[in-house]
Amino acid sequence: MSIHAIEVKKLSSRTVEKEMNEEISIEHEGVVHTAAYSIVDDVLTVYLPDGSTSDTELRGLKPESAARAHLRAYIKKNT
Template sequence: MEEEIILVHDGVVYAASYTDLGDEILVLLPDGTQRTTILRGLTPESAAMTHLRGYVSSLNVGLK
């Protein structure tokens, strides 16, 4: 099932969708790139949020 996570940073809303594949997730970032993570006990939402934060950070807007 596909879920969505949202991160608001400096008033800008960033959203990514992710699919829980059991022991891993597939994350679709706002620019269309995909990332996967083996969960190893992480919740799918927290693992997906890590990817979204990394994406936002790569835009040079910086996360505090």
């Protein structure tokens, strides 16, 4: 089993609300799984492929790494 991060793409950023929207993709067994994520203040919200969301208070964590962990957990649970 191999999971490879293949892309992080910035979608938009709004500094007024301190919100950033980005997208991350992971390839697993030949299938690319993609999730968008946003950050408001210090809370990361990951929008998973099935439409569900997962939130994490960052407290110093790197947003991309935390989002990738949520997407990996989703992949492991759903494949």
